[in-house]
Amino acid sequence: MNTTTAFAHSSMPTTRPPKASAKAAQAAATLADPRWAAVRARDASADGRFYYSVQTTGVYCRPSCAARPALPENVRFHDSIADAERAGFRPCKRCKPGQASPVAHHAALVTEACRIIEAADTPPTLDELAARVGLSAHHFHRIFKQATGLTPKAYGTARRAQRVRSELAAPEAGSVTDAIFNAGYNATSRFYEEADGVLGMTPTRYQAGGRQVTIRFAIAQCSLGAILVAQSGRGVCAILLGDDAQALLQDLQDRFPQAQLVGDDRGFDALVARVVAFVEAPGLGLDLPLDVQGTAFQQRVWQALQAIPAGETASYAEIAERIGTPSAARAVARACAANALAVAIPCHRVVRNDGALSGYRWGVERKQALLDREHRQAQGQPA
Numbered sequence: 001m002n003t004t005t006a007f008a009h010s011s012m013p014t015t016r017p018p019k020a021s022a023k024a025a026q027a028a029a030t031l032a033d034p035r036w037a038a039v040r041a042r043d044a045s046a047d048g049r050f051y052y053s054v055q056t057t058g059v060y061c062r063p064s065c066a067a068r069p070a071l072p073e074n075v076r077f078h079d080s081i082a083d084a085e086r087a088g089f090r091p092c093k094r095c096k097p098g099q100a101s102p103v104a105h106h107a108a109l110v111t112e113a114c115r116i117i118e119a120a121d122t123p124p125t126l127d128e129l130a131a132r133v134g135l136s137a138h139h140f141h142r143i144f145k146q147a148t149g150l151t152p153k154a155y156g157t158a159r160r161a162q163r164v165r166s167e168l169a170a171p172e173a174g175s176v177t178d179a180i181f182n183a184g185y186n187a188t189s190r191f192y193e194e195a196d197g198v199l200g201m202t203p204t205r206y207q208a209g210g211r212q213v214t215i216r217f218a219i220a221q222c223s224l225g226a227i228l229v230a231q232s233g234r235g236v237c238a239i240l241l242g243d244d245a246q247a248l249l250q251d252l253q254d255r256f257p258q259a260q261l262v263g264d265d266r267g268f269d270a271l272v273a274r275v276v277a278f279v280e281a282p283g284l285g286l287d288l289p290l291d292v293q294g295t296a297f298q299q300r301v302w303q304a305l306q307a308i309p310a311g312e313t314a315s316y317a318e319i320a321e322r323i324g325t326p327s328a329a330r331a332v333a334r335a336c337a338a339n340a341l342a343v344a345i346p347c348h349r350v351v352r353n354d355g356a357l358s359g360y361r362w363g364v365e366r367k368q369a370l371l372d373r374e375h376r377q378a379q380g381q382p383a
Contacts, residue, residue: 035052046063060078067095141321146325158296215256222279227279238252267351282373316350316352318330
C-alpha cells in the first residue's frame with residue numbers, strides 16, 4: 001500500500017454518520033418502550049390506550065393493526081388520535097383507528113345478545129342469537145365465549161338458574177312449580193335434573209331458606225385468627241377466617257337463614273382439626289368433599305385456583321387465560337371475592353400482574369401470611 005492510500009484510509013471518519021446515529025437512537029427508544037411489545041403482539045386490549053405512527057408510510061394505526069410490523073426506527077407513539085394527526089399522520093385504511101375497534105364492536109354485540117337472552121321467556125338457540133346480532137353462528141359463539149367466559153347456552157342456563165333462585169326467594173313467591181316456569185323452564189322435569197347443581201338442595205328447601213337442611217359447624221382458633229368450618233350433607237360448605245367469631249357465625253346464618261345450624265358437635269371436631277392443620281401446613285393437603293355452589297363461570301375459576309400448587313401464584317390475567325377467557329381478568333377477581341371456602345379453594349394464590357397483592361376477602365395480611373407459609377414449605381423450610 002503506498003503512502004497516499006494509507007493516508008486516505010487513516011483519515012476516514014471513525015463514527016457513524018449523524019443520520020445513522022439518529023435511527024439507531026430511535027430504534028433503541030422504540031424497543032425500550034413497553035408499548036412496542038403490544039404492537040408486536042397486536043394486542044387488541046391496548047386499542048384506544050395509545051396509537052403508533054410509521055414515518056415511512058405517513059399513517060397511524062391502533063396497536064392491533066394486522067399490517068406488517070414496521071421497523072422500530074420508523075415508529076412513533078401517540079397518546080391519542082388528535083396527537084397523531086397533529087404530527088401530520090393520516091389514519092390507516094386497514095385498521096381504521098378512528099372507528100370503533102373490533103373488540104369494542106364485539107363487546108357491544110355480546111351485550112346485546114346477553115340482553116336478548118335475559119329478556120327471553122325461553123332460551124333462544126345459537127342460530128337465533130347469531131342472526132339477531134348479524135353474525136355467523138360459529139363467529140358469534142367464539143366472540144361470546146371470549147367476552148363472557150361462557151358459551152351462549154351456559155350463559156342462558158346460568159341466567160335461568162339465577163332467575164329461579166330469585167323467584168323462590170321473593171317474598172311474594174308462589175308455588176315451586178310457578179317459580180320454575182316463571183324462570184323460563186319448559187318442564188319441571190328439566191329443572192329437577194339440574195336442581196342440585198343450581199340450588200345445592202331441593203327447591204322446596206331452598207325456598208324455605210334452607211329449612212330442614214342441617215349444617216354442622218364449629219369455630220376454632222388458628223394462627224390466622226378465628227376460623228369457622230361448616231359442613232352440609234354434601235360436603236364442607238364454608239371455611240371462613242376473621243377476627244370476630246360472632247361475625248363469622250353471622251355470615252353463616254346469613255347464607256342459610258332457615259337452616260338448622262348445629263354447633264358444639266364433638267364428632268365434628270376431627271374435621272375442624274384437619275382444616276386447621278391444613279391452614280398451618282398446606283403441604284398436608286385437604287382431602288375432603290366440598291359443597292361448592294356458584295355460577296358456571298365461578299366454578300371454572302375455582303377449579304383453576306385449585307390447580308395452582310402450594311408455594312406458587314398466578315395473576316388474575318393468567319387464570320383468565322387458563323380458563324379460555326383472556327379478557328375476563330376482572331370477572332376472575334370477582335369470582336375470587338365470592339369464594340367462601342378459604343384455603344380449600346386457594347384464592348390467596350392469585351396476585352396482580354406485577355406480583356403485588358390485591359384485595360383478599362379475609363384481609364391482605366392473612367393472604368401474605370398464607371403465601372409466606374406455603375413458600376417456606378415448598379422450599380423445605382419450617383412453616
